[in-house]
Amino acid sequence: EAGVAQSPxxxxxxxxxxxxxxxxxxxGHATLYWYQQILGQGPKLLIQFQNNGVVDDSQLPKDRFxxxxxxxxxxxxxxxxxxxxxxxxxxxxxSVIPGGGELFFGEGSRLxxx
Amino acid sequence: KQEVTQIxxxxxxxxxxxxxxxxxxxxxxxxxLQWFRQDPGKGLTSLLLIQSSQREQTSGRLNASLxxxxxxxxxxxxxxxxxxxxxxxxxxxxxxxxxxxxxxSGTQLTVLP
Numbered sequence: 001e002a003g004v005a006q007s008p009x010x011x012x013x014x015x016x017x018x019x020x021x022x023x024x025x026x027x028g029h030a031t032l033y034w035y036q037q038i039l040g041q042g043p044k045l046l047i048q049f050q051n052n053g054v055v056d057d058s059q060l061p062k063d064r065f066x067x068x069x070x071x072x073x074x075x076x077x078x079x080x081x082x083x084x085x086x087x088x089x090x091x092x093x094x095s096v097i098p099g100g101g102e103l104f105f106g107e108g109s110r111l112x113x114x
Numbered sequence: 115k116q117e118v119t120q121i122x123x124x125x126x127x128x129x130x131x132x133x134x135x136x137x138x139x140x141x142x143x144x145x146x147l148q149w150f151r152q153d154p155g156k157g158l159t160s161l162l163l164i165q166s167s168q169r170e171q172t173s174g175r176l177n178a179s180l181x182x183x184x185x186x187x188x189x190x191x192x193x194x195x196x197x198x199x200x201x202x203x204x205x206x207x208x209x210x211x212x213x214x215x216x217x218x219s220g221t222q223l224t225v226l227p
Contacts, residue, residue: 033215042218043158102163103160103215105158107155107157108157
């Protein structure tokens with residue numbers, strides 16, 4: 001069974017530029033999550049989708065971050081414009097049980113903002 | 115708001131030792147608790163998931179326990195090996211309509227050969 005796929009693995013940009021990350025969850029997993037993990041900290045939830053609807057985006061900085069999951073399968077997370085403090089690993093996860101069950105993570109996209 | 119704490123932040127042990135990693139949480143209204151392993155530059159790998167109605171789960175040399183009333187979980191690793199070196203994170207899924215997963219900051223484990 002294929003795992004959660006993410007791209008790109010690494011991205012370096014200057015502040016005020018934009019960047020987009022892509023995630024393809026495990027087939028059949030209706031719930032998709034985007035997490036931000038700053039070095040030395042645990043992951044923090046940015047947004048949770050159930051199929052193509054948003055369940056929780058309370059911690060998403062909506063002035064600069066946006067995410068979509070148009071067809072209920074893969075998802076894109078965008079940052080525009082980026083700030084220095086956005087440097088982090090962006091992790092995508094999926095689960096088969098809505099709002100519960102085991103989470104499966106991708107390898108993450110490491111963003112460095114200069 | 116749920117807060118999850120993991121102590122110690124880092125731990126170094128010689129190969130072969132049995133060890134315990136600790137996780138505490140402030141709100142006992144949880145749906146489940148999950149332990150993850152994270153290798154440098156990698157994503158998280160699920161190790162064990164304990165439902166709120168369970169007391170423990172075992173997988174190979176790993177045993178995780180849950181005491182909801184005291185807001186604690188432990189991950190026991192038997193006969194540690196250098197390959198166990200990684201960061202171990204616990205995450206708590208809150209119950210209720212707003213099911214949010216809250217992570218601790220992790221314990222960085224080094225097993226010395």
